[in-house]
Amino acid sequence: KIIILDFGSQYTQLIARRVRELNVYCEIHPFNHLPEFDQSVKGVIFSGSPFSVRQEDAPQIDLSLFHQQYPLLGVCYGAQYLAHTSGGEVIPSTIREYGRANLQYIDETHSLLKNIPHDSQVWMSHGDTISEIPEEFEVIASTDTVKVAAYHIKGTKTYGIQFHPEVTHSTDGKQLLENFLVDICGCSQDWTPDSFVESTISSLRGKLGNDKVVLGLSGGVDSSVAAVLLHRAIGPNLHCIFVDNGLLRKDEFAQVLDSYKHMGLNVRGINAKDRFLSQLAGIKDPEQKRKVIGRVFIEVFDDAAHEVQDVKWLGQGTIYPDVIESVSVKGPSATIKSHHNVGGLPDFMKLKVVEPLNTLFKDEVRKVGKTLGIDDVILGRHPFPGPGLAIRILGDITAEKVAILQEADAIYINNLKTSGWYDKVWQAGAIFLPVQSVGVMGDERTYENVICLRAVGSVDGMTADWSHLPYELLAKISNEIINNVKGINRVVYDISSKPPATIEWE
Numbered sequence: 360k361i362i363i364l365d366f367g368s369q370y371t372q373l374i375a376r377r378v379r380e381l382n383v384y385c386e387i388h389p390f391n392h393l394p395e396f397d398q399s400v401k402g403v404i405f406s407g408s409p410f411s412v413r414q415e416d417a418p419q420i421d422l423s424l425f426h427q428q429y430p431l432l433g434v435c436y437g438a439q440y441l442a443h444t445s446g447g448e449v450i451p452s453t454i455r456e457y458g459r460a461n462l463q464y465i466d467e468t469h470s471l472l473k474n475i476p477h478d479s480q481v482w483m484s485h486g487d488t489i490s491e492i493p494e495e496f497e498v499i500a501s502t503d504t505v506k507v508a509a510y511h512i513k514g515t516k517t518y519g520i521q522f523h524p525e526v527t528h529s530t531d532g533k534q535l536l537e538n539f540l541v542d543i544c545g546c547s548q549d550w551t552p553d554s555f556v557e558s559t560i561s562s563l564r565g566k567l568g569n570d571k572v573v574l575g576l577s578g579g580v581d582s583s584v585a586a587v588l589l590h591r592a593i594g595p596n597l598h599c600i601f602v603d604n605g606l607l608r609k610d611e612f613a614q615v616l617d618s619y620k621h622m623g624l625n626v627r628g629i630n631a632k633d634r635f636l637s638q639l640a641g642i643k644d645p646e647q648k649r650k651v652i653g654r655v656f657i658e659v660f661d662d663a664a665h666e667v668q669d670v671k672w673l674g675q676g677t678i679y680p681d682v683i684e685s686v687s688v689k690g691p692s693a694t695i696k697s698h699h700n701v702g703g704l705p706d707f708m709k710l711k712v713v714e715p716l717n718t719l720f721k722d723e724v725r726k727v728g729k730t731l732g733i734d735d736v737i738l739g740r741h742p743f744p745g746p747g748l749a750i751r752i753l754g755d756i757t758a759e760k761v762a763i764l765q766e767a768d769a770i771y772i773n774n775l776k777t778s779g780w781y782d783k784v785w786q787a788g789a790i791f792l793p794v795q796s797v798g799v800m801g802d803e804r805t806y807e808n809v810i811c812l813r814a815v816g817s818v819d820g821m822t823a824d825w826s827h828l829p830y831e832l833l834a835k836i837s838n839e840i841i842n843n844v845k846g847i848n849r850v851v852y853d854i855s856s857k858p859p860a861t862i863e864w865e
């Protein structure tokens with residue numbers, strides 16, 4: 360594996376993504392929590408950082424643990440840090456070193472630069488620059504303005520580059536990373552979804568033995584893939600629990616439960632609709648709704664988990680970005696786990712936790728799901744919030760409003776599917792507005808509610824833009840909803856981006 364030491368750059372995750380895309384397994388570790396350096400480590404990459412090496416509180420690291428024992432690639436801050444601590448000089452740059460530049464000089468005798476064409480475009484993003492390098496360093500690539508674009512420490516497998524190979528604007532960045540991983544570190548590029556599945560199943564078997572595991576399924580990608588992996592490893596010792604909170608899409612509970620059973624999962628569906636709805640009665644505040652739903656879910660799940668005898672583990676679909684978040688460079692203080700609270704926790708939260716996907720990025724989870732033969736209906740599903748339709752019914756929630764929204768939403772989603780738009784948008788859903796407006800149907804005046812349609816394009820949900828659905832499609836959906844859903848006489852389309860709006864209305 361490759362160890363990426365994170366000095367806090369916004370690009371660190373991207374380095375990991377690129378390494379994984381080259382079928383090499385890697386892990387990100389914060390610079391101040393070093394992992395063990397053993398036989399399995401084939402090389403080390405230093406990330407960039409928002410700090411300058413000249414700052415007093417700049418990230419420091421004990422190089423003696425691995426320097427010159429493992430191949431090392433310093434990127435940006437990482438390169439400057441190595442130069443600075445080896446007796447070179449790093450100064451504030453007098454010219455702007457941001458954005459694109461081209462490599463004018465390349466020393467091709469170095470395998471790091473193999474197959475990188477002259478003039479190759481690279482992406483710079485630094486306020487400091489290496490002005491002088493120590494005796495034992497040699498410059499192996501330069502741009503017009505940055506002499507030390509890349510260096511090598513003679514007689515070692517240590518390299519530094521001041522540009523960012525991980526961003527797509529560095530056109531040959533992936534080639535450079537491949538050169539480092541394959542030629543310099545000797546990695547074999549055999550980390551694939553298939554190999555992941557094989558090794559994960561065997562390590563789960565070793566870890567869990569004959570123990571029983573409970574896992575809550577949500578219908579989403581992560582929990583489904585985690586469940587199938589665990590099922591492959593321990594079969595019926597995995598007990599899945601799928602709770603119907605009454606806030607899912609129309610018919611979704613029955614359909615998803617059915618596909619889980621088809622996949623052979625040992626799954627129990629629990630109808631808790633009334634319990635959720637009665638606890639939500641009269642609550643209008645969105646955060647209050649979330650709290651109630653979270654609490655009731657824990658109660659229902661805990662009851663169900665107690666019915667499994669001698670359970671030892673709680674399975675979870677946690678993925679890598681959640682893990683990185685909680686061990687980030689900013690320190691664990693912000694995300695201290697509530698161990699001191701253990702006394703007050705429901706019993707299932709005291710179980711040991713097994714998280715088979717906690718090394719994977721979202722797209723890798725999908726690939727693993729495909730390898731496992733999981734249906735596209737589950738793998739290609741739009742994200743859906745845990746509190747479900749509760750945060751798409753503005754104001755208080757009643758069974759009647761849920762039913763109306765389910766009907767309208769089903770018409771909307773079906774039309775997206777049949778028109779081929781479902782896979783083109785990142786997330787879509789209908790929203791029930793607590794607004795009544797006047798309409799006319801036949802000779803009758805109506806005074807009914809409004810449904811808003813929302814569809815967005817996004818990569819990670821952090822930012823989003825409204826999808827430009829064709830007018831004809833919107834017209835068809837609007838017609839169908841107004842003609843078929845009693846209680847709705849008006850349909851509107853949300854054309855707000857995030858920011859400043861959010862994807863959900865609550």
Ligand code: XMP
Binds near residue numbers: 744
């Ligand atoms: P917003 O509305 O914040 O949503 O732009 C971003 C993404 O997060 C989902 N979302 C939630 N998911 N529990 C969840 O599990 C929640 O309380 C919640 N609120 C928003 C939302 O559907 C979108 O994908």
